[in-house]
Amino acid sequence: MNNERPLVSIMIPTYNQPDFLPEAVDSALAQTYPNLEIIIADDRSTDEACREVLAAYADTPRVRVCRNETNLGRVANYQKTLYERARGEWVLNLDGDDYFVDPTFIEQAVRLAQAHPEVVMISGVFVDRSPEDRLKPSKANSGPERIYSAAEAFEAMLEGGYFPFHGSTLYRRETAVRIGFYQHDIISADLESLLRLMLTGHAASLPCEAMVRRRHGGNVSSAISVPDFLDDTITFSAPLRAGSAMEAKVDKSFVRDWVARYTFRKGKDNAYKILKNNRSNAGYFAYVREIVRCTPKSGVRILLQPKNILKVLRNLLGHA
The missing domain is CATH 3.90.550.10 (Spore Coat Polysaccharide Biosynthesis Protein SpsA; Chain A)
Structure with a gap:
């Protein structure tokens, strides 16, 4: 070297x-x-x-x-x-x-x-x-x-x-x-x-x-499917999966708090994309369940977002 x-x-x-x-x-x-x-x-x-x-x-x-x-x-x-x-x-x-x-x-x-x-x-x-x-x-x-x-x-x-x-x-x-x-x-x-x-x-x-x-149009991220969104929730919990090789320089309590805040911020946007772009209520609820597994409070907060509730209802009624 x-x-x-x-x-x-x-x-x-x-x-x-x-x-x-x-x-x-x-x-x-x-x-x-x-x-x-x-x-x-x-x-x-x-x-x-x-x-x-x-x-x-x-x-x-x-x-x-x-x-x-x-x-x-x-x-x-x-x-x-x-x-x-x-x-x-x-x-x-x-x-x-x-x-x-x-x-x-x-x-x-x-x-x-x-x-x-x-x-x-x-x-x-x-x-x-x-x-x-x-x-x-x-x-x-x-x-x-x-x-x-x-x-x-x-x-x-x-x-x-x-x-x-x-x-x-x-x-x-x-x-x-x-x-x-x-x-x-x-x-x-x-x-x-x-x-x-x-x-x-x-x-x-x-x-x-x-x-x-x-x-x-050829970007991998240009058209994300519901299964892709579900798999990608691994990203939210990434900092929590710190094994012995990690030698983490931050306190675990800080990491847990950060993951909860980050998961809510990114998760609510992705959840709405599933409802709007994929028009899938089933995919939306499956996605929120994955969020809950990572950080329950963030999942509940996403579920209670007014625009998400409204979009679920509009999807049920067949409105764009």
Whole structure:
């Protein structure tokens, strides 16, 4: 390991994204940080154009092209790349349809990490790009550069000042592997993992616009089914599942209180989406039951939300 310039691994998982992948890879190559490896992890794409893109980068310095023997699925591809392919002390996962915008982001993040050895993750601003090509930077991480204790990071996340978005967060590989990143095949496998990582040390935020998240019809999160919502409730309880390997830096009572508040805030929004977008009263009540298993008071509060009650009645009457 080069202590002056620790190796950073940028993982770029991809599947049938020939129109987007070159921009993702080129944006990683444009990063000014010198000790960098870029791992294109192709999950056995079936599109011939994808193979052509992969071949174009086969001999590019700092790039390793890896193609799975079989299609593993999104989360298993993340996991294989992190555990078996990445060699860096620090890792970032940039999905194949996203791209960096600030070429100095990795360099700034490593500088911050080296100045603060207690930091386990550094997050920059992420920018949403709509299907109409409108750009909207996140409010999270946009304030002054800051180092958070674990408890402060959790509180800032609730307040909207901090958020560990996958594509704009550099994290310690050794710690991530030790606590079992990407162990659940759910929509929010990335956030579930990062929430557990937040327990283990300090977090940092950088105000630079690190990367762009594309919103398009092919996103996994673009059309979430009721079963997906149900599976994703694992994310709410993630900080409560702190095993012996976690070495949590926050008190358990704080974690329980935070989980209750976070579960209510996110759970009520998701519950209403099930009622409005999926138009499923049965799915709504199944979802609330899952919330109750995590934190009963939050589940009851969601159940008693006036707009939810009204929407249940409207669904029963067949109103849009």
